[in-house]
Amino acid sequence: MDDTIQVYEENLKELYKMKDEIKSMLFLDDDLECLGHYPTVCCIITSLNGGIMEELQDNPHAIEMEMIITIGRSLDPDERKDLISKLEKIKAVAIEVDENRDILRVRLKYLHNLLGDDLFFKFITEVRSIFLLTRAIPSEVMKYGTKTYGSPLLSQHPLVAKASPKNQEKLLRKLCCKVTIAAKLDFCGSNFETDFSKQMEEVFNNLESNSKQEGSVLRVPLARKETRRGGIKARRKRSKSSPQKRRKFSKLEPDGNDES
DSSP, rough: HHHHHHHHHHHHHHHHHHHHHHHHTTOOOOOGGGGHHHHHHHHHHHHHOOOOOOOOOTTHHHHHHHHHHHHHHSOOOHHHHHHHHHHHHHHHHHHHHHHHHHHHHTTTTTHOOOHHHHHHHHHHHHHHOOHHHHHOOOHHTTTTHHHSSSSSSGGHHHHHHSOHHHHHHHHHHHHHHHHHHHHHHHHHHHOOOHHHHHHHHHHHHHHHHHHHHHHHHHOGGGGSSSOOOOOOHHHHHHOOOOOOOOOOOOOTTTSOOBOO
């Protein structure tokens, strides 16, 4: 499995390198995420070759695709041919990237279920080795991605991101613990019917509901509440009454006489 991750990482580097070449060629500053997906690259090549392209309205990368196509059509024939040649190379690498992703989704199904598609592949490229991940403790898992992203990569998890500031660190620690368990199950090739994503949602809901209850007036004992008229002490002061003293019982001697 570590070999598949290394091949996937090498293909990504090659893909990013060719994307940078196209960006400099077309004078674009955008990330051009559309070039990382095989179907979108095929659509761009088809359009530049004069073919009929599918509707882009529902495509999340429609704007980037239209920019590349518009600029590509305005190039000289030789430059356009060079652009299409680069896109063909990207298409070949994109096929391998998609194949690697499919393998990783199946082989690391517990991690994929826990982290989601986007965060899963970011995390895999940071970890680089599932074997090392199985030996890591939660505090070490939390450090992944801090150099690349400036903060723990797992803090990008949707549940951690939308949690209240008070619960974000707690939820992040829970997530790191779940990651270590999921990695061990994936490494051993287990077939347990476990939904880690659902478990994290339950943890999130419990933490958030507890926070709301702690801030609720109903959670404050009645004796501690500040009443409109000042509470029991103020009421005693107003009535000029002192608290009842405990009755003191005198000790009786064995002969029945009062000691006092």
